[in-house]
Amino acid sequence: MAKMLSRVAPWLASHKDGTAPAGTSVRTLGGSDTSALRRLALQDPVANVFILSHLRAAGTAAPTSGGAAVIGIFNDGILVGACWTGANLVPVQLDPAFAGLVAAAANVSGRRYASAFGPAEPVLALHAELAGLGHTAHEVRAEQPLMTLSGPPSVEPNRELALGRLADFDRILPACAAMFEEEVGYSPFLGGREFYSRRVEGLIRQGHSLVHLNPAGEVVFKAELGAVTPDVTQIQGVWLNPLYRGQGLSSGYMAAVVEQARKIAPVTSLYVNGFNSRARAAYQRVGFREVGTFATVLF
Incomplete structure (x- = not known):
């Protein structure tokens, strides 16, 4: 080469x-x-x-x-x-x-x-x-650490995280849209709801949607296994309800995501914005380590 x-x-x-x-x-x-x-x-x-x-x-x-x-x-x-x-x-x-x-x-x-x-x-x-x-x-994110975890998480998983259910689709979809808009700055529904809704529904059907709903039916935390092979899964769409932020909950939820991901493949991966120091610290507490650098260009 x-x-x-x-x-x-x-x-x-x-x-x-x-x-x-x-x-x-x-x-x-x-x-x-x-x-x-x-x-x-x-x-x-x-x-x-x-x-x-x-x-x-x-x-x-x-x-x-x-x-x-x-x-x-x-x-x-x-x-x-x-x-x-x-x-x-x-x-x-x-x-x-x-x-x-x-x-x-x-x-x-x-x-x-x-x-x-x-x-x-x-x-x-x-x-x-x-x-x-x-x-x-309109934005260039030139430094996004690529992180992996090849074993069990280093912290106790939050047992309230579960696979998303189609019965909860109308609750999960708005949380997914809120994550998307917070991440990229515009709604995923621009131009219509059908494509994004099908994507979210597909992840639920595949067992790749992970969510915790509180007793009132509100999404507290959600994430998806957005790309899956027998060797590697990639976590995407991590979102914690703003009402629950700052309470130290992220690590337990991410540990629970890893626990589910390891049922599919031995290596769990994700990439994170370099400027998001709090998320990076949470992932490191769970056991993730940097193995490379991604970049994202938003057009």
């Missing part, structure tokens, strides 16, 4: 138009590329849990019925990098030197992306290239 990349670097400055140098090709992956994409992603099953989870569910690297696709970078016919292009952009083992090629290919669709997220270096390189193509970001 290192030798191949040393051949790529010299042409980076001269291929800002997205054209590929000799020996390198860029194309949308199809079903026949599924095994190659899986092998590529398994080089780092924690960082690439999103695409591995997709491949587990879909069974193919081919474009989805909704128009999402994976752009592949090939060197002498070998898949050496990729990027999911759906509502979001998610690089897969993508060397930053290929960011211009991926950005040019992603731009052709005319799609406006909600975000780019994943390992910091390729995400920030994609942002730089996309900015030159007119994709303006």
Whole structure:
């Protein structure tokens, strides 16, 4: 790999138009590329849990019925990098030197992306290239520690956390929407409720929604296992009701999430905003340790 990349670097400055140098090709992956994409992603099953989870569910690297696709970078016919292009952009083992090629290919669709997220270096390189193509970001979170826990939690789990139930969907959905708006600054219902509602319902049906409702039926805490493989789960959507913040509850709830996640896969992961020192401290108390750095660009 290192030798191949040393051949790529010299042409980076001269291929800002997205054209590929000799020996390198860029194309949308199809079903026949599924095994190659899986092998590529398994080089780092924690960082690439999103695409591995997709491949587990879909069974193919081919474009989805909704128009999402994976752009592949090939060197002498070998898949050496990729990027999911759906509502979001998610690089897969993508060397930053290929960011211009991926950005040019992603731009052709005319799609406006909600975000780019994943390992910091390729995400920030994609942002730089996309900015030159007119994709303006409204926020760049350049430092998001990627954290994992490979054993049981270090604190006692809160036993009141349970799997979300469809019977409680009308209570869980507003909490999920509140988390989303607090995190990204706008409502997930912009443009309609259907897509986001289906996402939340799907997580409940899969047993990947975790929630504690108080006796009045209000959500106190919730989280989801947003990406799941037999090896790794990724916790997403962590939210504690503002009425219960500052009471030292987060660690117990997160320990309970880990306890549930370990029933599915041995490694539990998450990524957190670098500026959120309180959340980072809570995760560290539970036993999470930093293994890398993600970045998120919100367009």
